[in-house]
Amino acid sequence: MLKKIVRNLTFQVIVAVTLGVLLGVVAPDFAKSLKPIGDTFINLVKMVITPIIFLTIVHGIASMADLSKLGRVGGKALLYFEIVSTFALGIGLVVVNLTKPGKGLDISALAKGDVSKYLAAGEKQSMLEFFLHIVPSNVVAAFASGDLLPVVFFAVLFGVALTAVGDAGRDIADLLVRFQAVFFRIVAMVMVLAPVGAFGAMAYTVGTFGLKTLLPLGRLMLDVYVTMALFIFIVLGSICRAYGFRIWPFLRYIKEEILLVLGTSSSEAALPRMLEKLERYGCAKPVVGLVIPTGYSFNLDGTSIYLSMAAIFIAQVYGIDLPIGEQLTLLGILMLTSKGAAGVTGSGFIVLASTLAATRTVPVEGVALLLGVDRFMSEARAITNLIGNGVATLVVSRSENAFDDEKRAIAEAGM
Numbered sequence: 001m002l003k004k005i006v007r008n009l010t011f012q013v014i015v016a017v018t019l020g021v022l023l024g025v026v027a028p029d030f031a032k033s034l035k036p037i038g039d040t041f042i043n044l045v046k047m048v049i050t051p052i053i054f055l056t057i058v059h060g061i062a063s064m065a066d067l068s069k070l071g072r073v074g075g076k077a078l079l080y081f082e083i084v085s086t087f088a089l090g091i092g093l094v095v096v097n098l099t100k101p102g103k104g105l106d107i108s109a110l111a112k113g114d115v116s117k118y119l120a121a122g123e124k125q126s127m128l129e130f131f132l133h134i135v136p137s138n139v140v141a142a143f144a145s146g147d148l149l150p151v152v153f154f155a156v157l158f159g160v161a162l163t164a165v166g167d168a169g170r171d172i173a174d175l176l177v178r179f180q181a182v183f184f185r186i187v188a189m190v191m192v193l194a195p196v197g198a199f200g201a202m203a204y205t206v207g208t209f210g211l212k213t214l215l216p217l218g219r220l221m222l223d224v225y226v227t228m229a230l231f232i233f234i235v236l237g238s239i240c241r242a243y244g245f246r247i248w249p250f251l252r253y254i255k256e257e258i259l260l261v262l263g264t265s266s267s268e269a270a271l272p273r274m275l276e277k278l279e280r281y282g283c284a285k286p287v288v289g290l291v292i293p294t295g296y297s298f299n300l301d302g303t304s305i306y307l308s309m310a311a312i313f314i315a316q317v318y319g320i321d322l323p324i325g326e327q328l329t330l331l332g333i334l335m336l337t338s339k340g341a342a343g344v345t346g347s348g349f350i351v352l353a354s355t356l357a358a359t360r361t362v363p364v365e366g367v368a369l370l371l372g373v374d375r376f377m378s379e380a381r382a383i384t385n386l387i388g389n390g391v392a393t394l395v396v397s398r399s400e401n402a403f404d405d406e407k408r409a410i411a412e413a414g415m
Helices: 003-006 008-027 028-032 035-062 068-099 115-124 128-134 139-145 148-164 168-192 195-207 218-241 247-253 253-263 267-281 285-298 301-317 324-340 347-359 364-399 405-413
Strands: none
Touching: 003 247, 008 028, 008 195, 008 253, 028 139, 028 195, 035 139, 035 148, 035 168, 035 195, 035 253, 035 267, 035 285, 068 218, 068 285, 068 301, 068 324, 068 364, 128 148, 139 148, 139 347, 148 168, 148 285, 148 347, 168 267, 195 253, 195 364, 218 247, 218 301, 218 364, 247 253, 247 267, 247 405, 253 364, 267 285, 267 364, 267 405, 285 364, 301 347, 324 347, 347 364
């Protein structure tokens, strides 16, 4: 029994994260030097993400008997993403106005970081550039850079074309399925190193930023974590119940992926396993292949909550009382900008900077106040994004009558 527990990935990641925190506190200088360990693990996962997404989408489309279903699934997914992420933005605004975590904080006592590179990126980011970026000028470059949306776009075109050529495309589709099996085997090999990657990433985070940086902004952190927990269990839980699911068994089923995201602060680290596990849970392969990759750019529930709370928090710190009209304007801008910087490194700061610059009511330089504590909130954002995309896949699968309840029963029984 003990040997089985020790070999369990969940147990290994929990131990690794705990040891990483302890090392960061006891020996911060040494912990900082472990950054390459976490980065290498993330790179190993990113190495297989784009080919897996491409193969999953192409096979899913090739297996559809009716291509009109493709547009229907995509339309439902995008509608769901917009409604739920807007709701997440609204919840963030309501909570931060009720709890007022920034009121009374002394700006001079808060540590400020250098966010000039994020401010510059925020000035360049626009919705037009975002949509132009979806269509890759070079397919190979899109795969090489790991940009998900251009890869998704090309995969959809490739899948539709493969279906259109009829018998000639079936042999290619069968070959791609075999390639997919190879890439999932690579993922299984990489996941053996998940505890090591989580240990290195967590040690670096705590060693670099230090737990003492949490104290001045602890109230904001607490409010963000509580809000995201309420969103997961109340909002997403209610959505699950409405479609015949229960949120807690689903969370237990993806607990290893949640812990992996907790340790690495990256929802991408769990993407390949989520594709595989959602299929085993009962979701149809074509739905999984379309909803999950698209959701990683359009359905960022955790990021939406954080952005709305961070913007109002900065206003509160500077003593700026935003009337309801200006807050609704802020909400509207965030609905656009939160999509515009999806998938960009440091996207939280880029979106926040571009939003505050657009409103011109809250000082843009206020984002520097959040730099030290942002890393500790990124875990909550990434976990909420992961769970939100999982629930979206369940909902779209159910609405398309493309969910197998027998598979779900088997999956939950095997937990």
